Amino acid sequence: MSHLLEVVDLSKSYRKQQGLFRQTTVTALDQVSFSMNAGETLAVVGETGSGKSTLAKVLVGIEQPDQGEIRLAGQSVTLSHYRKYNHVIRYMFQDAERALNPSQKVGAMLDDVLRFSTVLDEKQRQQKVLQSLQQVGLLDEHIGFYPHMFSAGQQQRLALARALILDPKILILDEALTVLDPTLRAQIVNLLLELQQQRSLSYLLISKNLRLVRHISDYCLVMQHGKVVESGPTEQLLLQPQHPHTKKLMGLS
Numbered sequence: 001m002s003h004l005l006e007v008v009d010l011s012k013s014y015r016k017q018q019g020l021f022r023q024t025t026v027t028a029l030d031q032v033s034f035s036m037n038a039g040e041t042l043a044v045v046g047e048t049g050s051g052k053s054t055l056a057k058v059l060v061g062i063e064q065p066d067q068g069e070i071r072l073a074g075q076s077v078t079l080s081h082y083r084k085y086n087h088v089i090r091y092m093f094q095d096a097e098r099a100l101n102p103s104q105k106v107g108a109m110l111d112d113v114l115r116f117s118t119v120l121d122e123k124q125r126q127q128k129v130l131q132s133l134q135q136v137g138l139l140d141e142h143i144g145f146y147p148h149m150f151s152a153g154q155q156q157r158l159a160l161a162r163a164l165i166l167d168p169k170i171l172i173l174d175e176a177l178t179v180l181d182p183t184l185r186a187q188i189v190n191l192l193l194e195l196q197q198q199r200s201l202s203y204l205l206i207s208k209n210l211r212l213v214r215h216i217s218d219y220c221l222v223m224q225h226g227k228v229v230e231s232g233p234t235e236q237l238l239l240q241p242q243h244p245h246t247k248k249l250m251g252l253s
């Protein structure tokens with residue numbers, strides 16, 4: 001049977017202007033390959049600039065790869081299908097507060113996602129909005145709130161509701177829990193684990209927090225300069241790191 005997500009030889013470079021006349025090329029992804037199954041959590045770790053966020057952006061179609069292939073349940077995905085597959089992979093941004101439009105009420109914000117990506121009628125959309133708030137522990141009355149009226153933890157829940165409203169199969173958490181204090185982080189992690197069990201959701205967790213990676217991920221990719229330098233089951237990888245970069249991230253060298 002095919003994997004839920006297969007990434008094959010994905011590469012992406014950026015051109016950077018240096019001064020007036022010089023351009024340099026930065027290789028953000030260099031032939032990255034991996035796969036993941038339904039209900040699994042894959043962590044992507046690596047130092048700043050190793051290509052983690054670029055990988056996330058390519059997966060959700062914000063950036064286009066130069067080369068390589070993304071397959072969802074065995075089917076090759078191209079950007080022209082973005083509207084179709086943006087249901088399947090959703091992205092949860094680093095900073096929930098900044099990612100939420102401050103001038104839009106919660107109900108309208110969630111409704112916009114449905115209006116853009118589904119053919120549901122108004123009543124069905126309203127039901128879906130309420131459902132998505134409830135599943136992350138928010139209340140029906142929150143539809144009339146603006147994002148700034150929420151606490152940091154509630155904003156994180158709201159960002160999660162927006163990411164989940166299209167019933168994705170894969171959720172990318174790009175340092176999404178970094179800004180939270182440990183108590184709030186633990187609450188959101190528990191919620192994520194609950195949702196994963198209920199819906200067989202897969203997470204791609206981008207994090208520098210190796211304790212979190214150890215706690216919630218099944219597999220781990222270690223990236224350096226756009227390449228995957230080590231990968232494997234998280235427990236084993238963190239117990240017996242082989243690559244010098246993994247050891248450095250763990251503070252062992």
Ligand SMILES: Nc1ncnc2c1ncn2[C@@H]1O[C@H](COP(=O)(O)OP(=O)(O)OP(=O)(O)O)[C@@H](O)[C@H]1O
Pocket residue numbers: 014015016026027028046047048049050051052053054055
């Ligand atoms: N839009 C862009 N234009 C030019 N270069 C970029 C762009 N986005 C990323 N880069 C470069 O690509 C490389 C990979 O960046 P990326 O943000 O993917 O790394 P990262 O591992 O996510 O880093 P961090 O942990 O700091 O978020 C870096 O050298 C970065 O400077």
